[in-house]
Amino acid sequence: MKTLHEKVDGIFGYRQMTLHMNRKFEEKLNHKRIYRLMKVAELRSVIRVKRKQYKRSSPQHVAENLLNRAFTAKKPNEKWVTDVTEFKYGESKKAYLSAIRDLYDGSIISYVLGHSNNNQLVFKTLDQATAL
Template sequence: MRLSGIQSVIRRKKKPYKRSTPQHIAENLLNRKFQADAPNEKWLTDVTEFKYGNGQKAYLSAILDLHGNTIVSYVLGHSNNNQLVFMTLDKAREAAPDAKPMLHSDRGFQYTSRAFKRKLDKANMTQSMSRVGRCIDNGPMEAFWGTLKCEMYYLNTYRTLKNSRRTLTPISTFTITGVYRQN
């Protein structure tokens, strides 16, 4: 192939992934107990990626209340960064100012930062984190993303973030029933 001047395009090199060292790790207090007896008792949070246009990406951060499986707050942005997650938490606190829930997340860099821990401490919230490599520990949130993408995202083609935002805006009223049940 080299002598003929041709090359394969099947196996493209991927960009190297930089691992970050967590600044703060919390115990898995949720421990797959996905039932909540009252609103604002247990919240789950995560960020997912949406592609639009010509290879561009948008990131959606949301907080899900396990009581009723409803979205407390969400923010759609261009970057998966601390600001996106912080804005989502701030909007959740505005929606439920007196709430002191347990907030469960994966071990993403935003959730393991000292700044995020300070925000939770200031709000008197308890932090819980999934174990490394165990996405099932955040099962209802992952199931929510799957359902959202199947019912609202994969059915359309988005050329701009504005079009994506218009379609994804109703997620505050998007409720999942029977999202995840532990056997």
């Protein structure tokens, strides 16, 4: 029982341990007996933390696919792409980096760092890029 407990990194509780022991030994072992034996051997299962469920927000506007996976440009400022990246820092803080990149040479045209991921961040980046 201890070797199985170590093999699964302590994830199994007495119910899962009972199932695996019954399969391994092809014998009916009662779950209460496994519970008592695990208690005596001080084998405790690791409680996994539940992951937070995120609700997908519906986008306000989905743009048409103009590039159609043609990510090369023949001259500068012909094709620009944008992306927003989330950075986590501190205990529970987040920062968002919005950047516009030229596909001709891969250079960053403009970028803006903000604390909220919204359209205002992207529009600010676009305004900064067109002002150049």
